[in-house]
Amino acid sequence: MTEASGVITETAGNGGPVRVAVPRTWWQRHGTTTTVWVLRLALIAFVLVLWEIAGERWIDITFTSKPTDIVTRLVEWAADGTLWLHSWITVQEIVYGFLLGAVTGALAGFVLASLNLLYRVLDPFIMALYSIPKVALAPLFIVWFGIGMHMKVLLAAATVFFLVFLNTAAGVRDVDRGLVDAVRLMGGNRWDIARKVVLPASMTGVLTGLKVAIPYALIGAVIGELVASNRGLGYLINDAAAQFDTAGVFATLVVLSVIAAVLNVFVGLIDKRVNKWKPIND
Template structure:
């Protein structure tokens, strides 16, 4: 008589309570909320009591300014303009940086030749490029998008190139021994192994996409969140400046969540963290 035996590991389902599955995340988020609430309360108390509110404003004034700008459409109009500049610049810079990093780092000699030039360009303060970009592209949205893209490009490029060059050579040699072509090595070994570098570059470059777009608006613009910061500062409206910074922080947070979702999908093959 033949007994059929299932091959492969035996999976045992674990009965876990809701708290065992989500308790750690709940504690983290609860702590964050409490910490934020404490900081806001201390800020509200300190304004005009310990520190002149002209310099630090107060949370209630910031909420009031956000409500005022929301009611008259100022916030939505300028936020939408800046969001477009950030997203377009981020996507353009990230795509170009990831592609260039993957291709150039795969060609050892070419990468070694170009590496010092790329580092020299990366070292240039991006704010110094703004006047040059104004001359080349004018003061419209294209200038802000390209300034954000250039800022993002180098961060994604460097992290992607580092990820490609740190791929385990043993895996590459193993694929070659099995008759794999250069295309097989690039698609099945180098690309998956380098995704950690790509995702790191994407996460690190999010605030720099904001910086590039806002710098362009601060230098030359009559709309956008950078313009709101400039206009509020010129009128000593500290609440307006902080309100704009809050909106920029929210945009950065949303982009971080988006990149995190991409990271979870790309890294599904990795063991899940506890």
């Protein structure tokens, strides 16, 4: 019998674990999470207040702006529609690029890592392509695809692809060979091994790749907008910087941070759902 996080795990007669809930107070169940969030909010409040005071007394706001000015700029952009128009364009580029890069990266990683010889042949070439700074690809992508949304989507996808591919391949190659041999002894074929062993065991690598790739999807899309665009949050950053509007630059960065946080929450929800198969830890 073991007890962790308010749940007692007992061994049933057939040897399997049985979870028995232990009555706990609200603070026992949510106290740690509440404390963490309170400390986070306190830290944010402290930094914002210090920033506001410093902007009034010690720092030239031409270079750092102030939280109140940033909020004012966000309200102005929201009122005239600027924020929603450019945010929607960037969100589309991020989401489409993330989905395209994630799906192709996961499939390629799963397939190639399952074919050991082919993976060993292609590995140095894949690493060479991965090592190319993605910002260096932007001019080439402009020549190939123009300056429309397609270019930003493909640049974001190219950035995401390698991160998801490498983590997926690592997850596939780290699968416990004992499990594979056990399925073979029970008469399982290659499809059974892939579906019942390799795929579930490699999901940790896939999800790690997805989490790591989220900010890079955003980076890829924004880089494309910074290089050549007249729409999107990257364009807003360029336009604000050209006018020495520091508040506008920071306001755009705040919006990008919110978008990244929302995508991280979404991937976290997928992580919880997919990893339900994992056994209970003693």
